[in-house]
Amino acid sequence: MTSALPSPPASPPVPARVAAALRASWSRDTCDVADVTDWTPDRPSRGQCGATALVLHDLFGGDLLLAEVWQADGRLQGYHWWNRLPGGAEVDLTRDQFATGETVHPPRVVVRPEGPPRRCRAQYELLRRRVLDRLDGPG
Known part of the structure; x- marks a missing residue:
C-alpha cells in the first residue's frame, strides 16, 4: 500500500472490543456499492470505510475525515x-483496504x-446493527 499519510498506530485508540466488532461485521453486504466488485473475504475492509467511520462517529463523536485516493x-x-x-487521535480501521499504487x-x-447518510444508507444501517448487537453480547 502506498500512502501520502503515515499509517495510524497499530493499536487504535478505540477499545479493542469495538474494533473487533467492526471487523467481524464487515461483509459484501456492508461494502460501499462503488467497491462491491472488489470486495473479497481476503480483503474485508475494502469499501467499508464510509460506514465504519459513521459507526465510530456514532459511538465516539469527533471529526469525520475525507480524502481523495489516487x-x-x-x-x-x-x-x-x-x-x-x-x-x-486518528482512527482508521480500513486503511489496509488499498492496493499497491493507491495513494x-x-x-x-x-x-x-443531520439524519441518515444519503449514500449507502442500507450498508451503514446493517453494519451499525451488527456492531451494536456484538457489543451488547457477552464479553
Missing part, C-alpha cells in the same frame, strides 16, 4: 473516510449532516 496512473480511485476522535491524500474535515 491511482498510480493519475486517475482518481475514489474517496476514503476515517475518524479523528475527541482529543485528536491516500491529506484529509479534510467533513461535518456530518
